[in-house]
Amino acid sequence: MPNENIYNPHVSVDCVVFGFDGEKLKVLLIERSITEQNELYNDKKLPGSIILNDEDLDDAASRVLTELTGLKNIYLSQFRSFGGPDRTKNPRDILWLENTLQLKIGRIVTVAYVALIKIDRKIQVKYENTQANWYNLDEVSAMNLAFDHAEIIKKGLEHIRHSLDIEPHLLFELLPRKFTISQLRSLYDTVHQMTSDVRNFQKKVAQWPYVVALDEMEEGVPHRAARLYKYKK
Amino acid sequence: MPNENIYNPHVSVDCVVFGFDGEKLKVLLIERSITEQNELYNDKKLPGSIILNDEDLDDAASRVLTELTGLKNIYLSQFRSFGGPDRTKNPRDILWLENTLQLKIGRIVTVAYVALIKIDRKIQVKYENTQANWYNLDEVSAMNLAFDHAEIIKKGLEHIRHSLDIEPHLLFELLPRKFTISQLRSLYDTVHQMTSDVRNFQKKVAQWPYVVALDEMEEGVPHRAARLYKYKK
DNA sequence: GCAAAAGTGTTTCTACTACACCCATGG
DNA sequence: CCATGGGTGTAGTAGAAACACTTTTGC
Numbered sequence: 001m002p003n004e005n006i007y008n009p010h011v012s013v014d015c016v017v018f019g020f021d022g023e024k025l026k027v028l029l030i031e032r033s034i035t036e037q038n039e040l041y042n043d044k045k046l047p048g049s050i051i052l053n054d055e056d057l058d059d060a061a062s063r064v065l066t067e068l069t070g071l072k073n074i075y076l077s078q079f080r081s082f083g084g085p086d087r088t089k090n091p092r093d094i095l096w097l098e099n100t101l102q103l104k105i106g107r108i109v110t111v112a113y114v115a116l117i118k119i120d121r122k123i124q125v126k127y128e129n130t131q132a133n134w135y136n137l138d139e140v141s142a143m144n145l146a147f148d149h150a151e152i153i154k155k156g157l158e159h160i161r162h163s164l165d166i167e168p169h170l171l172f173e174l175l176p177r178k179f180t181i182s183q184l185r186s187l188y189d190t191v192h193q194m195t196s197d198v199r200n201f202q203k204k205v206a207q208w209p210y211v212v213a214l215d216e217m218e219e220g221v222p223h224r225a226a227r228l229y230k231y232k233k
Numbered sequence: 234m235p236n237e238n239i240y241n242p243h244v245s246v247d248c249v250v251f252g253f254d255g256e257k258l259k260v261l262l263i264e265r266s267i268t269e270q271n272e273l274y275n276d277k278k279l280p281g282s283i284i285l286n287d288e289d290l291d292d293a294a295s296r297v298l299t300e301l302t303g304l305k306n307i308y309l310s311q312f313r314s315f316g317g318p319d320r321t322k323n324p325r326d327i328l329w330l331e332n333t334l335q336l337k338i339g340r341i342v343t344v345a346y347v348a349l350i351k352i353d354r355k356i357q358v359k360y361e362n363t364q365a366n367w368y369n370l371d372e373v374s375a376m377n378l379a380f381d382h383a384e385i386i387k388k389g390l391e392h393i394r395h396s397l398d399i400e401p402h403l404l405f406e407l408l409p410r411k412f413t414i415s416q417l418r419s420l421y422d423t424v425h426q427m428t429s430d431v432r433n434f435q436k437k438v439a440q441w442p443y444v445v446a447l448d449e450m451e452e453g454v455p456h457r458a459a460r461l462y463k464y465k466k
Numbered sequence: 467g468c469a470a471a472a473g474t475g476t477t478t479c480t481a482c483t484a485c486a487c488c489c490a491t492g493g
Numbered sequence: 494c495c496a497t498g499g500g501t502g503t504a505g506t507a508g509a510a511a512c513a514c515t516t517t518t519g520c
Binding site: 180181182198199202203218221222223224225226227 | 496497498499500501502
């Protein structure tokens with residue numbers, strides 16, 4: 001198998017890519033099709049890849065994201081590795097791996113990353129015959145997912161909630177460059193699983209020096225237009 | 234090489250084991266000796282191991298700790314993986330690995346754990362001809378360490394400071410079963426890199442329901458004896 | 467009796483909570 | 494003119510911070 005000199009088939013990276021559509025947190029999943037005993041089987045998987053020889057883990061995760069979205073400068077953070085000996089034992093997953101990689105596969109330890117992207121950026125969601133789509137996080141538990149990807153998403157969500165809690169700057173990775181306080185509050189509430197008071201929230205962001213008001217208003221809304229703000233590091 | 238059926242030589246675990254001696258945080262390191270070109274070379278390394286085939290990552294880390302200390306029920310938490318392609322390229326490290334494991338070694342991705350242990354427990358610090366010792370964390374940066382273990386310790390320290398901050402229960406993993414408020418405060422201050430006020434600290438722990446006063450006092454101290462407390466979950 | 471650490475209260479300040487009404491705009 | 498979401502202030506509470514002296518014990 002020629003790929004053995006290019007790939008390290010013992011370690012992979014997987015990315016839990018989060019977005020925010022104004023109402024809910026979403027995760028980017030790749031559609032997967034497997035023909036198993038002449039039956040076509042569809043499920044989803046996380047964007048990921050086994051690592052290349054001589055490739056650093058962070059670089060592998062960046063590569064996956066760039067190939068998937070066409071974007072650079074995405075917030076990306078390693079959060080956990082998954083290496084249970086059973087995680088690559090589902091026959092469907094083995095079949096898919098060996099077809100995709102043209103490699104004999106044993107146990108794969110995967111290093112998982114979370115990424116945050118602005119869902120409004122027109123991302124190229126196609127990559128090597130794969131189609132990616134955004135899904136609400138609360139739908140994910142009812143889906144068929146490859147490997148232990150359901151578990152990875154769950155842990156990734158916990159991790160990113162915690163990160164967004166202690167590091168509010170990261171919230172702006174999920175919002176458009178220009179946003180209203182309502183959008184920010186909606187995101188904040190979603191992340192913290194609460195409904196915060198409008199006035200108290202305004203006070204809170206007023207003392208975040210990195211949220212600056214613009215001389216611009218929302219347009220095309222059927223009610224009073226809200227002021228736009230931007231994030232300034 | 235016969236070990237190939239037992240070990241997975243592509244993935245390892247390393248444990249950053251923290252202790253507290255009453256004054257400073259310490260880390261447990263293993264003395265390593267290498268004979269290189271007829272010269273004996275000494276340095277230190279983290280306790281660790283490549284994983285066994287069909288062994289989960291957490292199990293591998295537990296195994297390392299149990300073999301090292303003889304203890305079970307140690308707080309242990311995965312915090313990060315390190316997989317730079319250069320981390321196993323130092324000739325000294327390669328030599329040591331191949332001698333120790335009797336295996337040809339390529340790149341190894343390591344999954345790092347932090348562990349907390351009560352330094353007073355008489356641990357069996359010997360294991361397979363290795364000798365382990367406690368070192369102050371501020372001395373570590375000046376030491377010769379194997380692989381990228383200096384980096385791993387640094388990241389582990391950051392991680393455990395954060396964990397101890399958001400989860401005060403973990404402080405008691407580092408203290409003796411019976412402790413004084415001073416000891417607890419000293420640990421707290423070390424972790425948080427501050428010097429807290431004595432009275433405010435007493436008030437704070439008074440409302441921690443899991444710190445309970447005992448009917449016992451310190452003994453053998455050349456001043457007023459302090460009350461002893463215990464941690465009750 | 468003195469050195470050394472234990473133990474104890476009050477005040478201030480700050481951060482978070484609760485709560486209700488008028489405003490601007492599009493249709 | 495009405496429906497929809499935007500935007501504003503005050504009072505109360507709870508938790509953290511500042512701050513100094515008396516107590517106990519061994520030597």
